[in-house]
Amino acid sequence: MIGRSRDWLLAFTSGILxxxxxxxxxxxxxHTMPIFASWAAHGLGAFAAFVLVVSCSRLLGPPSKEAQPPPKAPLWYYLGGVPGAFTVILAAIAVNSSLALSGTIALMLVGQVLFGIVSDHFGLFRTPKRRIVAADFLAALLVLAGSVLIIFGRA
Amino acid sequence: MALYIILALLNGVVVGTTRAINGQLSTVLGPFKASFWNHIVGFVFLTLMLFVLGGWKSGASGAPLYAYLGGFFGAFYVAMYSYVLPRLGGMKVALLVISGQMISAVLMDYHNQDVPPTAARFLGVVMVLFGMQMTRRARSPEMKAIHDD
Known part of the structure; x- marks a missing residue:
């Protein structure tokens, strides 16, 4: 149960980040344009993540001899950054339409949750299958409705 | 208009896809390496896009140095959600990330512009908090079959 609470808190913290x-x-x-800003952020993010990887392996020391070799990841596991980078371009197009920034963000959040439901139900991209229960829909409704109030209730 | 609505919804789907794939990579390489691959692959892809779209001339003139901090937060953001995604599932991660993002947005606006949140925003935060509490209630015993460790 403590492990669950930690996961829950980590997911929330990643939202703050x-x-x-x-x-x-x-x-x-x-100061520039969205694609350039995302390009710079990806470059610096790669550098920061590299530092994290190196410092972690230094801290933990070399892997023990008995450790089994890690399983091999299929090539497409490495390509998450492609759709990730593509979102910047899609967002830039939608923001410039009559949806504006608020409408675009709200619809993006709805899309994320809908994808999460479908993805959990079918286990898309080999993610663990998880049955969606009534409480999940209530949670989704509350978070999304609250978010809409936050996004549009600014002024 | 309908086209843009679909495009914005699709954008959310693309965000979810990225998270699912990075989550899977982290089960093999660990969260920090997953974050590294996400950023370096995205960086190469955006480099190509900038050549195609010709965005180089826009250069980063006049931007303050701290505007570049986003990438560092991004490195931790990707590592963190990649670690929890295979453990919580895509839907709960989406809801919790959105909650963190929205509550921070209210606090950041308050801090940056010194305008207290409106009643609508306050109600929104309360609803998000209740929704987060509901994600704890929604237990998922089926998840146990997944961890091979």
Missing amino acids: LALMLNYNGLLAK
Whole structure:
């Protein structure tokens, strides 16, 4: 149960980090353009992640001899960054339409949750299958409706 | 208009896809390496896009140095959700990331513009908090078959 709470908190914290990331990327995009800002953020993010990987392996020391070799990941496991980078382009198009920034963000959140439901149900991309229960729909409704109030209730 | 609505919804689907794939990579390589691959592959892809779309001339003139901090937050953001995604499932991760993002947005606006949140926003935060609590209630015993460790 403690492990679950930790996972839950980590997921929430990653949302805070996402908000900070978007805040700074937005600032950079104001001075340049969205694709350039995302390009710079990906480059610096790769550098930061590389430092994390190296410092972690230093801290933990070399892997023990008995450790089994890690299973091999299929090539497409490495390509998550492609759709990730593509979102910047899609968002830039939608924001410039009559949806504006608020409408685009709201619809993106709805799309994410719908994908999550379908993905859990079918186990898309080899993710673990998880049965969606009534409480899940209520949670989704509350989070999305609350988010819409936050997005459009700004002024 | 309908086209743009579909495009924005599709964007959310693409975000979910990225997370699912990075989550799977982290089960093999661990979260930090998954974050590294996500960023380096995205960087190469965007480099090509900038050549195709011709965005180089826009250069980063005049942007303050701290505007480049986004990438560092991004490295941790990707590592963190990649670690929990195979454990919580895509839907719960989506809801919790959105909750963190939305509540932070309210606090950041308050901090940056010194305008207290409106009643609508306050109600929104309360609803998000209740929704987060509901994700804890929605137990999922089927998940146990997944971890081979």
